[in-house]
Amino acid sequence: MTTNQLLFGALPYAVVLLAVMVTIVRWRRLPFSVSSLSSQLLESRKLYWGSVPFHWGISLILVGHLLALIIPSGFELWNGESVRLFLLEATGLGLALWAAFGITVLIARRLTSDRVKAVTTPMDVVVLLIIAVQIVTGIWIAVGYRFGSFWGTSVFVPYIRSLIVFQPAPEYVDPLPWVLKSHVLAFYAFVAVFAFSRLVHIIALPIQYLWRPWQRVVFMRKPSGVYHPAAPRPQDQGSKDHEPKQLTDQSASK
Amino acid sequence: MKVRAQMSMLFHLDKCIGCHTCSVACKNLWTDREGAEYMWWNNVETRPGTGYPTGWEDQEHYKGGWHRDEKGRLKLVLHSKSAGLGKLFYNPSLPELDDYYDPFTFKYGDLFNSPQQEQQVTAIPISKITGTPVEISTGPNWDDDLGGSDIYARNDPSMEGIDEATRAQMEEIERVVLNYVPRICNHCLNPACVAACPSGAIYKRGEDGVVLVNEDKCRGWRMCVAGCPYKKVYYNWDTGKSEKCILCFPRMETGQAPACAHSCVGRIRYMGVLLYDQDRIADVTSLPEDELVDAQLDMILDPWDDAVVAAAAAAGIDDGWIDAARRSPVYKFVKEWGMALPLHPEYRTAAMMFYIPPLSPVMSTVERNLVRLDIPEDRRDFALADELDKARMPLKYLANLFTVGDVEPIRRILKMMFAVRSYKRRQSVEGDMDSDTLGLLESAGLSEAEAEAIYKLTTVPTIDDRFVFPPYHREMSIETLEDPLVRKGITGFGQINRPKRDA
Ligand code: SF4
Numbered sequence: 167m168t169t170n171q172l173l174f175g176a177l178p179y180a181v182v183l184l185a186v187m188v189t190i191v192r193w194r195r196l197p198f199s200v201s202s203l204s205s206q207l208l209e210s211r212k213l214y215w216g217s218v219p220f221h222w223g224i225s226l227i228l229v230g231h232l233l234a235l236i237i238p239s240g241f242e243l244w245n246g247e248s249v250r251l252f253l254l255e256a257t258g259l260g261l262a263l264w265a266a267f268g269i270t271v272l273i274a275r276r277l278t279s280d281r282v283k284a285v286t287t288p289m290d291v292v293v294l295l296i297i298a299v300q301i302v303t304g305i306w307i308a309v310g311y312r313f314g315s316f317w318g319t320s321v322f323v324p325y326i327r328s329l330i331v332f333q334p335a336p337e338y339v340d341p342l343p344w345v346l347k348s349h350v351l352a353f354y355a356f357v358a359v360f361a362f363s364r365l366v367h368i369i370a371l372p373i374q375y376l377w378r379p380w381q382r383v384v385f386m387r388k389p390s391g392v393y394h395p396a397a398p399r400p401q402d403q404g405s406k407d408h409e410p411k412q413l414t415d416q417s418a419s420k
Numbered sequence: 421m422k423v424r425a426q427m428s429m430l431f432h433l434d435k436c437i438g439c440h441t442c443s444v445a446c447k448n449l450w451t452d453r454e455g456a457e458y459m460w461w462n463n464v465e466t467r468p469g470t471g472y473p474t475g476w477e478d479q480e481h482y483k484g485g486w487h488r489d490e491k492g493r494l495k496l497v498l499h500s501k502s503a504g505l506g507k508l509f510y511n512p513s514l515p516e517l518d519d520y521y522d523p524f525t526f527k528y529g530d531l532f533n534s535p536q537q538e539q540q541v542t543a544i545p546i547s548k549i550t551g552t553p554v555e556i557s558t559g560p561n562w563d564d565d566l567g568g569s570d571i572y573a574r575n576d577p578s579m580e581g582i583d584e585a586t587r588a589q590m591e592e593i594e595r596v597v598l599n600y601v602p603r604i605c606n607h608c609l610n611p612a613c614v615a616a617c618p619s620g621a622i623y624k625r626g627e628d629g630v631v632l633v634n635e636d637k638c639r640g641w642r643m644c645v646a647g648c649p650y651k652k653v654y655y656n657w658d659t660g661k662s663e664k665c666i667l668c669f670p671r672m673e674t675g676q677a678p679a680c681a682h683s684c685v686g687r688i689r690y691m692g693v694l695l696y697d698q699d700r701i702a703d704v705t706s707l708p709e710d711e712l713v714d715a716q717l718d719m720i721l722d723p724w725d726d727a728v729v730a731a732a733a734a735a736g737i738d739d740g741w742i743d744a745a746r747r748s749p750v751y752k753f754v755k756e757w758g759m760a761l762p763l764h765p766e767y768r769t770a771a772m773m774f775y776i777p778p779l780s781p782v783m784s785t786v787e788r789n790l791v792r793l794d795i796p797e798d799r800r801d802f803a804l805a806d807e808l809d810k811a812r813m814p815l816k817y818l819a820n821l822f823t824v825g826d827v828e829p830i831r832r833i834l835k836m837m838f839a840v841r842s843y844k845r846r847q848s849v850e851g852d853m854d855s856d857t858l859g860l861l862e863s864a865g866l867s868e869a870e871a872e873a874i875y876k877l878t879t880v881p882t883i884d885d886r887f888v889f890p891p892y893h894r895e896m897s898i899e900t901l902e903d904p905l906v907r908k909g910i911t912g913f914g915q916i917n918r919p920k921r922d923a
Contacts, residue, residue, distance in 0.1 A: 284549050
């Protein structure tokens with residue numbers, strides 16, 4: 167197996183498997199550990215200038231990448247007209263610069279605020295560095311290898327798709343310059359640390375908020391559920407879980 | 421009618437001595453750990469004052485609670501649901517640590533380890549967050565007893581040589597009045613923290629109305645902190661989770677009063693069950709401001725009413741709870757006598773902790789350095805009842821705290837308290853009763869028997885009179901859910917995971 171095959175053929179499976187398995191275990195066994203770990207209480211002003219540009223910039227770019235993966239033909243069609251190609255590339259670059267500005271502020275904040283330093287773990291630094299590498303190489307590619315949204319659909323999209331259908335074709339990536347490779351590798355690093363870092367908070371994005379009722383009322387036992395000694399115990403019914411399973415969730419006022 | 425039960429606490433402010441024993445009891449039990457040092461689930465504020473966190477009542481700034489829009493609909497002040505999601509990355513209404521204070525300790529080690537030197541060693545204050553020296557400039561009760569406003573001024577050496585008129589003017593401070601307002605989470609019927617939480621981690625417990633944060637579901641979005649108008653949800657900067665007053669539910673479940681209430685030196689706190697109509701919450705909380713107080717008190721149901729008892733039974737509330745609701749001292753003060761009010765009902769959360777406003781002496785006047793009570797000799801006994809508007813603690817101020825600015829309920833309650841006091845004084849000092857005193861009682865709308873009962877519960881209640889807990893039957897609720905023998909090995913209040921910041 168060549169290095170290329172190892173890094174671009176095997177590694178992605180390893181890191182995704184790691185991320186998925188550990189995330190599931192962490193989510194189920196250690197739900198207390200899943201948090202955005204916000205430090206806004208400790209430092210707010212710099213966080214505003216860092217967090218908002220960073221999060222919005224990076225999320226929108228991520229959505230762009232995903233779209234390219236899902237509907238590459240759409241991108242090709244859109245890019246058929248050079249004005250639209252410029253528009254797309256400029257938007258992407260703008261978002262990347264915005265995110266880069268954000269992460270710069272965030273890194274500076276971690277380095278300068280005593281209170282934030284007090285809650286910074288080594289893993290936080292690792293995460294920040296990985297993402298910084300991602301953003302820097304991304305901008306580099308956007309500027310130096312124009313136009314990514316144009317050639318990407320014929321290089322990266324088939325590569326990623328080959329991974330998804332379990333027929334890895336790392337040859338797509340082999341001839342690429344190292345900057346492009348490191349952009350991909352940084353992503354794999356991102357996936358690798360995902361489950362072990364604060365990054366898990368990404369999947370905690372609470373969109374269910376949009377449709378849940380405003381109020382939540384939880385009964386610890388069903389309002390009428392009085393234990394009758396003659397009734398079989400839950401365990402007799404085959405339940406081995408000691409978690410209170412019969413919590414009933416009732417909404418009060420809408 | 422859908423009946424639910426609520427464990428409710430009542431604070432008799434006339435009895436609070438501002439000793440902070442309650443706060444310390446709470447701190448020792450629950451928040452004496454990293455990340456929670458700055459949390460005061462129970463705090464005692466001097467009024468007038470800015471409270472804790474500083475200026476928490478300024479909802480223009482903090483955006484807590486609910487408001488009623490032009491169409492009469494109830495809206496969270498903080499955000500709509502979609503706008504709330506948009507603010508996940510930065511919450512503009514979140515208080516900062518400096519709105520609370522930098523929790524500090526002292527470098528006691530220096531006292532032992534310092535080399536011999538000329539001066540006495542001192543233990544310098546250091547931040548409990550950064551571990552570095554801090555200049556302590558604020559704290560959770562920094563303006564305690566109006567600290568800073570008058571004691572320093574009065575002993576000021578520069579006062580010498582200042583003319584009489586200016587002095588008198590400065591000593592107007594003599595008239596300054598204060599009272600204490602102890603605060604815990606209000607365990608509201610329409611909690612804004614629950615509504616603000618995007619993760620749905622906060623919930624109101626159906627059985628007893630305690631509002632709790634599920635620490636396993638909390639993801640640290642901190643919307644609850646901003647959404648609670650009373651600022652009684654705190655963000656633990658170490659674990660990245662929100663925490664709040666739990667009304668000591670593990671104590672209540674075993675028939676003990678919450679730590680703050682149990683330790684209260686002034687014995688100002690009462691606890692008991694209130695039954696209320698869940699169906700009316702939405703309507704009541706969206707009424708116009710001047711109807712809010714009455715409507716909220718009206719939601720509380722009469723546990724002697726057959727229809728209420730039947731509806732409660734239908735909702736699965738067992739007899740023990742109905743019996744406790746009948747004996748509830750909170751019910752007596754709030755409903756039977758109408759002496760207690762919720763704090764800031766205009767936040768529209770339907771707060772379920774109640775306050776009896778404090779009496780205060782009648783305003784005096786200062787004349788030629790002499791403080792003189794401005795009361796005719798023969799009416800001295802009735803001074804306050806006659807001249808409630810001259811009470812040192814202005815009625816309007818109390819009304820702003822408890823009745824959205826309406827002084828009438830405050831006047832009525834203070835008059836009742838004063839009438840009971842005059843009645844008992846006459847009885848015990850003079851050993852008889854006169855028509856003036858009885859007239860006062862009557863004008864306060866009280867019978868002699870009622871006055872006696874109010875006196876008993878206010879002044880000489882036993883611990884069992886103050887705290888009436890229903891049987892929680894935890895043993896039964898556990899058995900419906902799990903095997904007691906398994907449960908026995910896993911029970912306890914501690915975290916199974918260490919309560920520590922993870923990566
Ligand atoms: S312990 Fe009681 S008397 Fe003392 S401050 Fe607290 S509420 Fe007031």
